[in-house]
Amino acid sequence: MLKQLMNDADYLMLPGVYDGLSALIASQAGFKALYMTGFGVAASLLGKPDIGLVTATEMAERAAQIVAAAGAVPVIADGDNGYGGELxxxxxxxxYERAGVAAIQLEDQVMPKRCGHMDGKLVVPMDEAVQKIRAAIAARSSADFLVIARTDARATNGLDEALRRGHAMLDAGADILFIEAPQSQAEMQIIASTFAGVPLVANMVEDGKTPEFAPAALAAMGFRLILRPVSALLCHAxxxxxxxxxxxxxxxxxxxxPRLAFADFNELVGLAALQAQAKQFSNR
Known part of the structure; x- marks a missing residue:
């Protein structure tokens, strides 16, 4: 379904979601796809920053909760650096496939990783990053489950190295490319021209490393998936x-x-429908 949505639209804007309630509200707002943000999961689950503290098990459990709350809306889930080696x-x-996730995002940072718009990142050797993408492709049961390859090498080794890694990750089978944290419009245009015809991710983080642009402007550059991973989370906090x-x-x-009325909140989370469903099995 995500692949079809990408084919049918000039771009998709995906808000960051981090729990069942945020996924429910985002899906009700009309978004066509959602993005499970590791930054948001770390904050909502642990009350901690995005510095590699959340485990694979916790991310998979949270992904299942988000997918259930999102209903028919497909979810891209942050997979950080895969939480280990190829296995x-x-x-x-x-x-993630069992949880119903539509796509996984995998990056090339070392353990422990950190948010892509924080300073002090380090990346693994390119061969190791490529092998992880190959492992992800080999593990999926369906080509409809998409693999997003992300490189953070712009921050550590410069744009040319990020471009080199992007080519290698695509050659390894990645469906979508995400070069994290370009630092100017010129760099974004270089990325888009270098990978013309490839589905590309633009990550719009408030006060982050990358300049913010409207979705239409990003689409005109050549970016198809536009993430707003922390916009709602910052407002929520x-x-x-x-x-x-x-x-x-x-x-x-x-x-x-600003707040919802108590009755409106119960309507938001579907109380009446669940009560009606329960009446099928009880006279209470």
């Missing part, structure tokens, strides 16, 4: 700060505090 990558691919801060200070929320 670990294969297990992760199989776990600020809203929680305000709400908890006000509760701590005053004991209640002001009437003008």
């Amino acid at each position: 670990n990558v294969m297990r992760l691919v199989q776990a 600020r809203t929680l700060q305000l709400a908890y801060g006000e509760l701590a200070a005053t004991g209640a929320l002001a009437s003008d505090q």
